[in-house]
Amino acid sequence: MPVHHSYDDAELAYHVLPARDGSGTPPLICLAGGPGRDAAYLGDLGGLDAHRPLVLPDARGTGDSPGPEDPDGYAFPSLSEDLEALRDHLGLERFALLAHDAAAATAQTYAATHPDRLTHLVLLCPGSRLQGELPDDAPEIFASRRDEPWWADASDAVRRLTEVSDPEEARALLLRAAPLAYGRWEQPQREHAAAEAGQLHPVARAGFWQGLDEPGRRAVLERLAEVNGPVLVVTGGRDAVNGVRAGEAVAESFPDARLHTLDEAGHYPWVDVPGRLRELVEEFLTTPR
Numbered sequence: 001m002p003v004h005h006s007y008d009d010a011e012l013a014y015h016v017l018p019a020r021d022g023s024g025t026p027p028l029i030c031l032a033g034g035p036g037r038d039a040a041y042l043g044d045l046g047g048l049d050a051h052r053p054l055v056l057p058d059a060r061g062t063g064d065s066p067g068p069e070d071p072d073g074y075a076f077p078s079l080s081e082d083l084e085a086l087r088d089h090l091g092l093e094r095f096a097l098l099a100h101d102a103a104a105a106t107a108q109t110y111a112a113t114h115p116d117r118l119t120h121l122v123l124l125c126p127g128s129r130l131q132g133e134l135p136d137d138a139p140e141i142f143a144s145r146r147d148e149p150w151w152a153d154a155s156d157a158v159r160r161l162t163e164v165s166d167p168e169e170a171r172a173l174l175l176r177a178a179p180l181a182y183g184r185w186e187q188p189q190r191e192h193a194a195a196e197a198g199q200l201h202p203v204a205r206a207g208f209w210q211g212l213d214e215p216g217r218r219a220v221l222e223r224l225a226e227v228n229g230p231v232l233v234v235t236g237g238r239d240a241v242n243g244v245r246a247g248e249a250v251a252e253s254f255p256d257a258r259l260h261t262l263d264e265a266g267h268y269p270w271v272d273v274p275g276r277l278r279e280l281v282e283e284f285l286t287t288p289r
Contacts, residue, residue, distance in 0.1 A: 004089035013064035015063075018053050019051055020049055026095060027096075028055070028098055034201075035059075036059070036203070037062060038201075039056040039058050039063055044270075046271075047274055048098075057083070072207075075210045075211030076105045076209070077109050080113065084117070096121075097110070101124070101242065104130075111223075111229075112219075120232070121231045122281055125236055128245075131252075135245030138246075141243055157176035157177040178196065179193075180266075181268065182272055183236065183272035224254055233250050234261075236269055237261050238272075247259060258284070
């Protein structure tokens, strides 16, 4: 397992999926969300390794990376500096970055502090907590699917998750609630969801949103308005986790952001519509700017 030394000399793990066509295309670095979830859940992102290597770091306290001695190391501003250390380790002057879910906060912080390092930025099903907004369309999307056979059981599980403290019971409820995160509930989605409980790390999750006060949040947003590189924000029309309007708020934070909604996808588009996601991201990464 390759490792790199970060700003505090911590050894952090990362995974490399070589390009399947053997090309020498520069890598795409891919950040896992959760927050606090193993990068393994990203898989090959619907085949994005077809023409370029994928580099998937394990954030602190997840996968094969140890937790930090200082709890602030779990916070997304610190994780953005881990990303800068990884860039330096890989010898990349500039690179393309993809971030899913909560990791979009890490990626946006990185873009704000190291704007000249990014060639392209893809934010996949982001939340908008960094924007200071909590759009309410995720519950609307969930409610709109009440005619699907899994809905009643998932709805009951969502309600009960707020009442339980036993870890094993919470894991079982997470699996029952999982269909709301996908565009449909078939074998690929079931298999992907079944791995979630074993990939979550509560301490890393709890620490992710620490370490950025209100003036710091506003400063990040002010810097994003000056990021001139191309940005693609992808949302899932059936994403009952973050919804669509959160992506709209994120896209509005950049001067050159393209917003695209995959109507049949949920929170994990590479599971629901892998071909469409792959084509969308490849077109974005290869179109001259």
